[in-house]
Amino acid sequence: MRAxxxxxxxxxxxxxxxxxxxxxxxxxxxxxxxxxxxFLFLAIAAMLFIGGINYENNLIMAFSFLLTSLFVMAxxxxxxxxxxxxxxxxxxxxxxxGGRGSLEVVVDAGDRRWHRSLWLRWxxxxxxxxxxxxxxxxxxxxxxxxxxxxxxxxxxxxxxxRYPLGLLRAWSLVDLDHxxxxxxxxxxxxxxxxxxxxxxxxxxxxxxxxxxxxxxxAYVRGDSLRLVDWKAYARGxxxxxxxxxxxxxGRRWLDWDQLPELAPEYRLQRLAWWVLELDRQNTAYxxxxxxxxxxxxxxxxxxxAILEALALYGLGEGD
Amino acid sequence: xxxxxQVPRHAMLxxxxxxxxxxxxxxxxxxxxxxxxxxxxxxxxxxxxRGRLRMPRRAVRLALLGAMVGGxxxxxxxxxxxxxxxxxxxxxFALKLLELFRLRDAYVVIVLGYFVLATTFLHQRGALAALxxxxxxxxxxxxxxxxxxxxxxxxxxxxxxxxxxxxxxxLPLTVLLFLIMPRIAPLWSMxxxxxxxxxxxxxxxxxxxxxxxxxxxxxAFRVTFEDEAPPRAQRYWRGMTYxxxxxxxxxxxxxxxxxxxxxxxxxxxxxxxxxxxxxRDQRARPxxxxxVVMEPSRxxxxxxxxxxxxxxxDVGVARDFRLLREKEIDSTFAYxxxxxxxxxxxxxxxxxxxxxxxxxxxxxxxxxxxRAEQWRSDAATDQAYIQRILDWLGREQFYxxxxxxxxxxxxxxxxxxxxxxxxxxxYASALTFMLRAVDIxxxxxxxYHGGEANPLGDHLRVRQRDAHAWVEAWLPGQGWVRFDPTAxxxxxxxxxxxxxxLEEQGSQGAGGVLDNLDQLPLxxxxxxxxxxxxxxxxxxxxxxxxxxxLELLTDWLGKVNPVRVGLALTAGLVIIVLPxxxxxxxxxxxxxxxxxxxxxxxxLDLLRGEGMRVHPGVAPRDLVERVARRNPSAAEALQxxxxxxxxxxxxxxxxxxxxxxxxRRERRVVRRALRRR
Numbered sequence: 001m002r003a004x005x006x007x008x009x010x011x012x013x014x015x016x017x018x019x020x021x022x023x024x025x026x027x028x029x030x031x032x033x034x035x036x037x038x039f040l041f042l043a044i045a046a047m048l049f050i051g052g053i054n055y056e057n058n059l060i061m062a063f064s065f066l067l068t069s070l071f072v073m074a075x076x077x078x079x080x081x082x083x084x085x086x087x088x089x090x091x092x093x094x095x096x097x098g099g100r101g102s103l104e105v106v107v108d109a110g111d112r113r114w115h116r117s118l119w120l121r122w123x124x125x126x127x128x129x130x131x132x133x134x135x136x137x138x139x140x141x142x143x144x145x146x147x148x149x150x151x152x153x154x155x156x157x158x159x160x161x162r163y164p165l166g167l168l169r170a171w172s173l174v175d176l177d178h179x180x181x182x183x184x185x186x187x188x189x190x191x192x193x194x195x196x197x198x199x200x201x202x203x204x205x206x207x208x209x210x211x212x213x214x215x216x217x218a219y220v221r222g223d224s225l226r227l228v229d230w231k232a233y234a235r236g237x238x239x240x241x242x243x244x245x246x247x248x249x250g251r252r253w254l255d256w257d258q259l260p261e262l263a264p265e266y267r268l269q270r271l272a273w274w275v276l277e278l279d280r281q282n283t284a285y286x287x288x289x290x291x292x293x294x295x296x297x298x299x300x301x302x303x304x305a306i307l308e309a310l311a312l313y314g315l316g317e318g319d
Numbered sequence: 320x321x322x323x324x325q326v327p328r329h330a331m332l333x334x335x336x337x338x339x340x341x342x343x344x345x346x347x348x349x350x351x352x353x354x355x356x357x358x359x360x361x362x363x364x365x366x367x368x369r370g371r372l373r374m375p376r377r378a379v380r381l382a383l384l385g386a387m388v389g390g391x392x393x394x395x396x397x398x399x400x401x402x403x404x405x406x407x408x409x410x411x412f413a414l415k416l417l418e419l420f421r422l423r424d425a426y427v428v429i430v431l432g433y434f435v436l437a438t439t440f441l442h443q444r445g446a447l448a449a450l451x452x453x454x455x456x457x458x459x460x461x462x463x464x465x466x467x468x469x470x471x472x473x474x475x476x477x478x479x480x481x482x483x484x485x486x487x488x489x490l491p492l493t494v495l496l497f498l499i500m501p502r503i504a505p506l507w508s509m510x511x512x513x514x515x516x517x518x519x520x521x522x523x524x525x526x527x528x529x530x531x532x533x534x535x536x537x538x539a540f541r542v543t544f545e546d547e548a549p550p551r552a553q554r555y556w557r558g559m560t561y562x563x564x565x566x567x568x569x570x571x572x573x574x575x576x577x578x579x580x581x582x583x584x585x586x587x588x589x590x591x592x593x594x595x596x597x598x599r600d601q602r603a604r605p606x607x608x609x610x611v612v613m614e615p616s617r618x619x620x621x622x623x624x625x626x627x628x629x630x631x632x633d634v635g636v637a638r639d640f641r642l643l644r645e646k647e648i649d650s651t652f653a654y655x656x657x658x659x660x661x662x663x664x665x666x667x668x669x670x671x672x673x674x675x676x677x678x679x680x681x682x683x684x685x686x687x688x689x690r691a692e693q694w695r696s697d698a699a700t701d702q703a704y705i706q707r708i709l710d711w712l713g714r715e716q717f718y719x720x721x722x723x724x725x726x727x728x729x730x731x732x733x734x735x736x737x738x739x740x741x742x743x744x745x746y747a748s749a750l751t752f753m754l755r756a757v758d759i760x761x762x763x764x765x766x767y768h769g770g771e772a773n774p775l776g777d778h779l780r781v782r783q784r785d786a787h788a789w790v791e792a793w794l795p796g797q798g799w800v801r802f803d804p805t806a807x808x809x810x811x812x813x814x815x816x817x818x819x820x821l822e823e824q825g826s827q828g829a830g831g832v833l834d835n836l837d838q839l840p841l842x843x844x845x846x847x848x849x850x851x852x853x854x855x856x857x858x859x860x861x862x863x864x865x866x867x868x869l870e871l872l873t874d875w876l877g878k879v880n881p882v883r884v885g886l887a888l889t890a891g892l893v894i895i896v897l898p899x900x901x902x903x904x905x906x907x908x909x910x911x912x913x914x915x916x917x918x919x920x921x922x923l924d925l926l927r928g929e930g931m932r933v934h935p936g937v938a939p940r941d942l943v944e945r946v947a948r949r950n951p952s953a954a955e956a957l958q959x960x961x962x963x964x965x966x967x968x969x970x971x972x973x974x975x976x977x978x979x980x981x982x983r984r985e986r987r988v989v990r991r992a993l994r995r996r
Binding site: 022037040041044048051053055056057058059060061062063064065066067068069070072073074076077079080083108112113116117129131137162163164165166 | 401426430433434436437438440441444448449452456460463464466467468469473481485486488489490491492493496497500502503650860861862863864896899900903904906920932934
């Protein structure tokens, strides 16, 4: 019964606020309800009304009416504070399955007014509070738990605000059609599941190897900081990246087939661990998965590409 | 040690101010040390906020709380009842500041603040007090806004601005609720202060008592006439008739059970007695309709011009042509009266009435009796006799004074023949005595005379110093006729009022030189103004009771029934809340945008409406590029707009109205081009 109710609710919500990369909060998308404090406030107003009657004191009665009216005006102000906010899906900060990743959300004022004290969070994530001024946009990274590898649907973004009086809470549940990549959780141990892929010799002319120093070139964003020639930088010669030519025997291919003893999921986890390990050792490595070949390389961008391939392997999300 | 919740810095000022300002009125009525507690707690909290002190431990807080409760108990002897209860609340309110551990605690402080603020009205009910409360309400609300904005970007003055705006927006709805919501009778009885003394005319009168009352400037009642007010000389506000005389003191006669059933009638309750029906048939023009707002007198008597008819609830009419109320008037009370001054009063007297109005104690005032009998036998008619007395009073050396000498056993004799100095009660008493002595039914009437017009409020103020006593005699064929012996002695008392009369008689008023200060034009004006505000405040706020509500609603709705009131409330809600909601929700521009900025924003809105993602800050010419990719014909129109826009905004010649209109036209062309696609 509960499950059906929840299903029905999810369907209703999906119809009402369909997923989109960009969602402007408006009448259809905003819900509003008094907070506990709001009910307390109304109770105080009611108490004062009764007190006003009993003491035949018109001023106390008027005071209670004023509080009630303030509450009514707060409905509009609270709603107004959230309405007009435009939410956009931004970038992402992947993480390992079982850990946490982050998704970027861009909060855009959308109109020419202040939207103060907005609280945002993904389900299971920490919330962040921010205010956007007229015409402003603020991007924020919100963390979320990553229960499994692959592209994780973070579910609906929770955005709420109690500004200005805290008497009411206006909220929305927005599906930003946003996915966070979860890499396989690293499984330590084992021998390096690498095959020395001498067959590819000569095919590759990697611009960054590790062993034999080949020369210097100007730093490009994304180059590993460990490869920067810091001594030269200290001499004031600018940022340069050291280039090494890869000795053939130094290239390693992390190979799916080298781990026959493990179940597929654990193979991916073990491979992920070795990716980190080899990266730490500054060794160039490539990846061989059934149907997937990633050439050896090095550096953060390479590592990310490899991990992404591991994350998405077998999930039918080739992109 | 619990982690201390940090009240956001921008909210701190309002929080501290709220506690001090909301507590302040209670410091005046409660124990003085409450003020110290309030200031001390705020100071302590401030030092905690600045990191100079730590939050007090639980034991310290409990000790403070115990001391506070004990102090309240010591001061009031109880912890219950409105006054002690409110002091307790204020104390808890102050101490709660030392217990702010979570956001929830801050909320509690604010809710207590609202409550404490409302209880101000238990003791203070003036317009100024209400204004004060409204201002403090804005401060408390600003604190509430502040704690709801934890990020550091908030600014303190934004909070008070928003609080002010929200309160102003709340006022129309408040007024509507105030006017329309039914006033229910108290659910259970509560006694406010019982200690106030009775003021005003008393139930009996002895020489020297009215003149004492005349030293007081206090307000007795206010009157608003619906049309014209009668001239000053005719404004005799009747309150009581004294029929029983014991040689020294005049009292009201026969207020027993038989009087209650026979001579008293509350319109609307039961069938009217015969005498009242007669009155009703004899009503004649002219009429005066007016509302009297009476200050609490803690007596039942109401004041009105002769002959009064009133339909106000709880107001009864007595057979001696006066009004009274069922209960004592212990808070300001308003009633409406229609008076028929020319109406004949009692063509016939019953034997009982006749006897009552002829009663005289034997063995008093032999000289006066002798004089009366002699003069009556000289005069042809009762009228001639009365006229002779009045002429005599005016001609002889009688003085009208606030400091009459004391009188011995035969008060009337001594006054008429020896001292000849007296106030209105002396004259009224003497004349009544002389009439009764020769078998003319007569009585002393006590009330007020005159009243000072407040030009601002269109109302009269009748003060205690206007207290007066005069005489009514019953003459065959005429009924009761008013005679005012004071008018014979000091005509200006009737024409111009007490001050003028005393001045002419060569004696100073109550105080001395300072008394004349209030005759200075500016001070007089200020006095009028404050009196007017006070009066309007009473009439529309404090005294707006079920009766006034029904009157107003009848005016508006024709008939008052729950359905109509419900409809009126709904209609009022719609009329008031919808425009306010529209104002709050649809107000689209941030303050301070120039005409040109607005034009730019409108163009952005237009493009966004067509599904383009454009962000503020895009240069107009870049907009053209963006549009060109989607819709070349619209881009052409936009090109024209952006060229003119940039020329006007950045060019050497500032744009005028015509330029604005041209831009607007060009924007419309863009819109049409976009829609055509």
